[in-house]
Amino acid sequence: MIKLLKNLKPFALSVVIILILAFFQSMADLNLPNLMSDIINNGILKVNAKGASNPDIPYIWSTGGKMLLVSAASITCAIIGSLIASKTTLGLTRNLRKKLFTRIESYSLNEFDKIGSASLITRTTNDITQVQNVVIMMLRMLITAPMMCIGGVILALRKDQALSIIFLVAIPVLIIVIVLIGGGVVPLFKLMQKKVDKINLVLREGLTGIRVIRAFDRQEVEKKRFDEANADYTNTAIKANKIMAGMMPLMMLVMNLTSISIIWFGAKRIDLGEMKVGDMMAFTQYAMQIMMSVLMVAVMFVLIPRAQASAVRINEVLDMKPEINDPKNPMKSSEGEKGYVEFRNVSFNYPGAEEPAISNISFKARPGETTAIIGGTGSGKSTLISLIPRFYDASEGSIIVDGVDIKEMSQEDLRAKIGFVPQKAILFSGTIESNIKFGNDNASLDDIKHAAQVAQASEFISGMKDGFNSPISEGGNNVSGGQKQRLSIARALIRRPEIYIFDDSFSALDFKTDAKLRAALNKETSNSTVIIVAQRVSTVMNADRIIVLDEGKVVGIGTHKELLNSCEIYHEIVASQLSEEELA
Structure with missing residues (x-):
């Protein structure tokens, strides 16, 4: 996969712009809980000399306006970043398809026989699509997620160090769930690409040989053959998706338990006067941002192995050296001899x-x-x-x-x-x-x-x-x-x-x-x-x-x-x- 990502060099400027936009988006998103905390602590729950609540309307409007501007900046960065990431990824896959097709054209018939036409078609289409899906997610999520996670941890510690101990329990549990699910689904993803090859082979033979199939009245046999290949792929895909389907409920369970723990222990700290209500609300938001960042990275690391399997298959085509090559200094035939x-x-x-x-x-x-x-x-x-x-x-x-x-x-x-x-x-x-x-x-x-x-x-x-x-x-x-x-x-x-x-x-x-x-x-x-x-x-x-x-x-x-x-x-x-x- 890393080898294929080297093809991003022509798009280095685009990647740098995506990094900058991701940084500003992360800073904007991380600043929102802090502004919300200020509204609650200094605007809505502001207490006067008699102890009564006295909302500061001008302060609420002023800080709320800042929140709207920050949200608009975050949305703008996200849209522009997504647009550039999409164009960069499509440019990468376009170049990869061109390289693959050019390499395949240089093969002798022996190389064609080694890999097979059906597999070459799958590698040029489905495998590159798998790489495309992961690369665009990497540019849009994998760059933003670590920034959000690190920034969220720093700001959460600044709000309340004692309450941050909850993360020492929640994040390891999240990682364990991810590792267990990833370990079960990764081999299935690798197997799915081979099943696609089989479907492609059967389908190609069925289409190119349709006259022979009809002449010998073998439609039902070929239909059964395709159904078997299709069912084989479907069963493997269902098995993989069943395992993947368990990820989100477990993630949400961990995240909700984390929120409950923050509210539970945060309420006690508010009751003791060690924490403000706005700070607890901001802390909850930082916790969600941290957990979502870990979740995004987790999803990426579960999907990357499937793209890695596809990348290996693509590299096999690109790295296979043709047996028939032009000499370094080709000779020209003499003008006098033509057709001998x-x-x-x-x-x-x-x-x-x-x-x-x-x-x-x-x-x-x-x-x-x-x-x-x-x-x-x-x-x-x-x-x-x-x-x-x-x-x-x-x-x-x-x-x-x-x-x-x-x-x-x-x-x-x-x-x-x-x-x-x-x-x-x-x-x-x-x-x-x-x-x-x-x-x-x-x-x-x-x-x-x-x-x-x-x-x-x-x-x-x-x-x-x-x-x-x-x-x-x-x-x-x-x-x-x-x-x-x-x-x-x-x-x-x-x-x-x-x-x-x-x-x-x-x-x-x-x-x-x-x-x-x-x-x-x-x-x-x-x-x-x-x-x-x-x-x-x-x-x-x-x-x-x-x-x-x-x-x-x-x-x-x-x-x-x-x-x-x-x-x-x-x-x-x-x-x-x-x-x-x-x-x-």
Whole structure:
């Protein structure tokens, strides 16, 4: 928590102003009982020579006016302090969210896998909200409470030292109650944040997988799953709040007993002539201020552990160092080489895996050529191409792009050379135009139309009511799988990169559209390096170079005809998809 509070440095001036306002507010509040005591002792209960009470009306009006001014000053300080505290806290949490999001964006896929998307969402929203709630209370209460407590004790001692002995009993009892309640509720608060993670996970899976859930008629099962996660969190929260609910009655009991004790013993001291009525009233007010200050601090120290649990989770994200970093002195590729890709004895292991996903891969891909990668499920095709944009870093060997090892280049420079179409087509909420333009912010409408035409998307776009301004829902759920793939391809085309990577990006297309798209791509990418991962033989058979993978190893490299004669695995793949006539 302390580590996160260091982010208040940009708001140091605001914190200083809050401290000053809190000081003046405390002084004003502490002065009110003293003025009230003066009204009672010297105004209302003023005794004349005959022993009769003789209220001094002018004195009452004068001192009452001072009380109104002091109250107004206290209220003004409180309002301004609360306003500045709110703005300061919201500024802090805004900066924290920005830091978290920036850090998360720098993660490799391995870091995402370690924490999980659901937990990252919870940490960016709920956890920061917990910290926000505590910080604003600290700025508004934790600064004022100690001043009120210390000032109240000093003024109470000045009024009557003998009566102040009551505090030696009341305050320890108050602290014991707080410690007992805090000890029971703190572990539950920490547990609640993990329960929120679980709810977020189940909810996210239920929303993103709604089509599968409905297709298999599993609505009731998912509802039960969510109810269990929700009930688990609810029960923990209820248990924590039941313990917290006992705090206020116990606090009020101690405070009321303290008031009764002050009145009881104070009345006896008044009867003995050792104390005035106004002083006892002021003493009672100081006692309430002291007890309320202790109560405010107590509430803070009960809530801080929950924020501390959230702060630890936030710091885990901020402190986790990305495995993939830019070199201190990144190298630039030479101007003469554009689009050259070379794998030199590359191997890669997923963290915790016993066997490497790919082993000892070597090949070259050049501009103007199409390199296709084919193989069975789990052979390492997608893993291989994920290493080129440095989604993961190779465990062994090196990948050379334009004559430079990609680990020696900045990630920005490397990815600027690549137009990547992922296996799972992802679209963002917005319009068709904004999704295609995602690949190049500076693209003109003509560029967008051309990219859509090459990607064979123009026909279905023109059939929509608003054309390129047609809305795309979250995840592209309002368009078909084939349409999503074509829009993803258009997004890569508009980038006009040196290297195109298509990760099984034609699987949802019919054979006619696939053929037309590949023909258009051949013209559009004639000067670029094209790397295609595909399951269909028809997609790769015209490639300049076909790499056949099996269990993460290269078992054949060559053209379609060469591999039919030299690679048994490729022959089996072709035979499973083509008839004997086509194979001949």
